[in-house]
Amino acid sequence: MSYDNTCKFLAEEYPKDFVHWLLGIETQDVKVLKTELFLEPIRADSISFLQTTNRILHIEFQTDAASNPPIPFRMVDYSFRLKRKYKCPVTQVVIFLQETTNEIAFTEEYRDETTIHRYRVIRLWEQESALFLNNRGLLPLAPLTKTDSPATLLNQVAQTVATISDITEQKNITGCLGILAGLRFDRDLIRQFLPEDLMKESVIYQDILREGRHEEAVSLILRQINRRFSEVDEVLIERIKILSTEELEELGESLFDLNNIHDLQAYLDRKKHTM
Numbered sequence: 001m002s003y004d005n006t007c008k009f010l011a012e013e014y015p016k017d018f019v020h021w022l023l024g025i026e027t028q029d030v031k032v033l034k035t036e037l038f039l040e041p042i043r044a045d046s047i048s049f050l051q052t053t054n055r056i057l058h059i060e061f062q063t064d065a066a067s068n069p070p071i072p073f074r075m076v077d078y079s080f081r082l083k084r085k086y087k088c089p090v091t092q093v094v095i096f097l098q099e100t101t102n103e104i105a106f107t108e109e110y111r112d113e114t115t116i117h118r119y120r121v122i123r124l125w126e127q128e129s130a131l132f133l134n135n136r137g138l139l140p141l142a143p144l145t146k147t148d149s150p151a152t153l154l155n156q157v158a159q160t161v162a163t164i165s166d167i168t169e170q171k172n173i174t175g176c177l178g179i180l181a182g183l184r185f186d187r188d189l190i191r192q193f194l195p196e197d198l199m200k201e202s203v204i205y206q207d208i209l210r211e212g213r214h215e216e217a218v219s220l221i222l223r224q225i226n227r228r229f230s231e232v233d234e235v236l237i238e239r240i241k242i243l244s245t246e247e248l249e250e251l252g253e254s255l256f257d258l259n260n261i262h263d264l265q266a267y268l269d270r271k272k273h274t275m
Contacts, residue, residue, distance in 0.1 A: 003097065004046040006140070006179045007061035011048035013172075014137020019050055021131065021138060022057060022093050022120075029053050033086075049082070056082050058092045063183065065102035072110035076117035092119035097144055098183045099125040129153060133160060136169075140176035144184055151189065154181060158193035175202025217248040224252065229261050236261070239268050247271060 011018050015030040033049035033056070046061040058078055060071070067074065075092050082090045096105045110117040124144040132142035139157060147153040161177060164170040174194055181190050218241055225232055225240075243251065251267070258264050 002179050003063050003183065004061070006176045007046045007095075007097075008048055009172075010137055010140060010176055011050065011059055011061075014135075015050045017135045017137030018048075018059065019052060019057060021135065022059065022122075023052070023055070023091060025052070027052055047078075051086070051088075054088055056086055056088060056090045058082060058090055060092075060094045062094060062096050062105075063098050065096070065100055065104035071104055072107060072117075072119075075119045076110040076115065079117060079119075093122060094119060095122045095124065097124055097141075097180070099123070133157065136164070136173065139173055140180050143177070143181045150184060154185060154189070155193050161194075171198045171202045173202075174198040175200075213245055217245050217252075218243075221248050221252055221255075224255055225264065228255065228258075229264065232261065232264075236265065236268070243271070 012032045015032055016027065019030050020026055029052060031051045033051050048059045050057040050059070058075075060075075062071070065071070069077075071094060075094070079090050079092060105121065105123055108118055108121050110119075124141060125146060127145045129142050129145040129147060132138040132145055133156065139160060142157045143150070143154045145153070157177060161170060161173050164173060175198070178190055178194050178196075181194075221240060222232070222237065240248070240251070251271075254267060258267060
């Protein structure tokens with residue numbers, strides 16, 4: 001999940017850099033869309049929707065080619081949803097972060113008996129590094145691009161980040177860089193080039209810590225519930241997962257006052273009405 005959060009942060013913090021890279025246009029008019037497309041959301045590694053004057057840019061970052069549903073189907077499904085809701089052209093780009101030979105990373109269309117839908121695929125390990133080194137929002141992706149000397153490239157990126165004058169931005173870029181570089185380099189090498197204190201002070205690093213605490217709380221409460229009530233159905237599990245960390249802690253304290261699954265469902269219904 002750390003890679004997911006990092007890529008989403010970059011695309012939504014630096015949308016103009018991503019629009020320039022992927023659409024080839026310079027524009028000040030870029031809006032980040034916060035949308036679930038009013039249907040059940042499809043699970044994906046990381047999704048960002050950016051809207052320009054007359055087009056939507058749908059970006060998906062992938063660390064793994066395997067997914068359910070498969071990436072090609074997901075792209076055609078999202079395309080129809082976006083067009084129906086926003087009534088404008090949609091450009092879709094799948095960005096693979098980590099080198100793979102899986103055929104999905106080399107597939108740029110969905111095809112069945114009645115439908116052919118095309119989208120773009122970018123494999124970072126095939127991309128020239130210069131573009132990424134010269135764009136602030138793309139800089140943390142640079143260590144994953146094409147190079148004959150990965151360690152030299154990482155050092156070059158780290159030196160570029162060190163020249164960022166705004167200390168908050170430098171911390172955030174360093175945090176993103178440290179996380180994404182982990183897809184290619186071991187932690188000891190990353191620490192040689194990147195100040196660990198800056199990484200830990202970044203927004204994205206703090207978000208990941210919070211997410212880690214939430215995932216740990218979800219795991220703990222589900223284990224307690226399964227021990228108390230046997231197996232819990234998937235609907236209740238999903239309702240529990242969307243509770244905040246504080247709400248999960250409250251549920252843990254209330255758990256022994258609940259006698260059965262119906263009591264648990266009633267508890268969640270009450271929480272829903274008080275949120």
